[in-house]
Amino acid sequence: MTSLRHNMAYLLTITILIVSVGRLGDTTGRRRLLLIGILLFTLACILCGLAPTLWTLIAARALQGLGAAIMMALTMAFVGETVPRARIGSAMGLLGTMSAIGTALGPSLGGALITGFGWPAIFLVNAPLGVLTFALAYRNLPADSSGEKTDRAGFDIAGTLLLALTLSAYALAMTIGHGRFGPLNVALLLAAAVGTGLFVFVEARTASPLIRLAAFRNPVMSASLAMNALVSTVMMATLVVAPFYLSRALGLDQALVGIVMSIGPVISTLSGVPAGRLVDRLGAPFVIIVGLAAMAAGSIALTVFPGIAGYVAAIAILTPGYQLFQAANNTTVMMDVRPQQRGVISGMLNLSRNLGLITGASVMGAVFALASAASDIAMARPEAVASGMRTTFAVAAALIAAALAIAAQTYRRRRAADPR
Incomplete structure (x- = not known):
């Protein structure tokens, strides 16, 4: 319960503020705000590690969430600002790889730190990393232009x-x-x-609105946000359902569950950069469809193929599809956005992802529990858990099919508007 409370404070802060801090970066200067965000995150990590009480930890985690929201919103905005159009896909793929590396290392490194030094170490280890990140950002990021600050009074x-x-x-x-x-x-x-x-x-x-509603009349923007939420909902299902399936249905012990669960992040790490290069070479709209098709195939495979081999094979299809989609979808949105809107649009992309993750944890978890027909999923029979797994990913495949339909419709509209 303690872990749930401070994690909730962190995630809620990111979700609530990520669009607002993106807009603030657009109006006051993205470099300045990003440097402040890195400092806030680093300070919050130190406060978390030294927190004497639960409520102090919760407050520090909320501050950490503010710093994380600033970094998440503005990092993608800087890609659109500093990377040539022809290489934006590669940059987005690299961001995907770095995110996957963090996901892969986090559980194992965190577990080692807790075992060796206690729970404060998982926060305090971020302090030197934060200082290094600040130094790199201060040295390499371009200075804010005067045009970025003209709208400050209208926040x-x-x-x-x-x-x-x-x-x-x-x-x-x-x-x-x-x-x-x-x-x-x-x-x-x-x-x-x-x-x-x-x-x-x-x-x-x-x-001077926080979000210009005219942006939602852009079919490409609206489609990208909707697809991002649907895809994130499905990806969260793999994190919610897989541990129960691997342990209860397949009978793996905790160590093996951790090893099998790490396969997805490892594949994601290896596929991020190639996915970005494919976006630059083949075009983002086409790669979006390819990525979603792979995700649909992976979701269906999770309903069909039994055992550990079947699970790993399905994840090996699903995860590269996700990286293809993410690199292409982010490129589609950030390539043509106006400079004064990069922060808020990046925030909206991250918000749609977070809302999908929150929805996936709740809704897909509920689907799994209902399909397993067990009042306590931790005590459910193996065949019931396997049935819940199949039903959950049948629903996931339907969600990806909906995203694929949106992508195909958007692709047809773009082809009709530009026959070249």
Whole structure:
């Protein structure tokens, strides 16, 4: 429960603020704000490691989430600013590889640090890394141009607060109860729906809105955000369901579960850079479709192929598909965005991903529990867990099919608009 609380503070802060800090970077200067974000993250890591009480740890994790939100939103924005158009795909693929390296190393390195030095070490180890990151960013990032700061007086405070409250309500609705929806979850979802309506109303009447609603009339932008959320929902399902399937249905011990679960991040690490290069060579719209097709095939394989070999084979198809999609989708969005909108658009991409992850943890977890027909999934029979796994990834395949339909429709529109 303690771990859940401080992790929730971190994730909620990122989700709530990532669009706002992206917009703030656009209006005040992205380099300056990114350097502040790195410092905040580093300071927060030290505070987490030294926290004397749970509530101090929660507050420090929230501050860490603010720093992480700034870094996540503005890193992708800098790709669009500093990388030539012909190589944006390669840069996005490299970002995907670096993210996968962190995912692969995190559990094993964290476990070793906790075993050897105690839990504060997993936070304190970030302090020297944060200092190194700050030095590299300070030395290599281009200076902010004066044009990036012309809109400072018009920062949309009302829209920022409304979006934060709306996202808080949705995130809490998806996480309270751990997949079991009660009256409080429904009330929070209704509050999120009302908040969305109020946010749209306010943004349509604000001279300098947090999010320009006209962006959603761009079919490519809307399609990219929708596909990103759907794909993230499916990827979270692999993290939620796989440990139960491997341990309960296949009977693997904890060490083997960890080894098998690490295969996906390793494949992701190896496929990120090649995926980015394929985007530069074949074009982002086509690679999006290829990536989604591979993800659909991988999801179907998880419903068909039994055993450890079947699981690994399916993940070996699903994970490179995800890297292809991510590199191509991010390239599609960031390649043509206006310079003064790069931060907020990058924030929206990251927000759609986070909302997909939150939804996947709740909804796909609930699908798995219902399909397993067990009141306590940790005690479910192996055949029930296997059945839940098949049903969950049948739903996942349907979600990817929906994303594939969106991609195909968008691709046809682009081809019709530009016959070349």
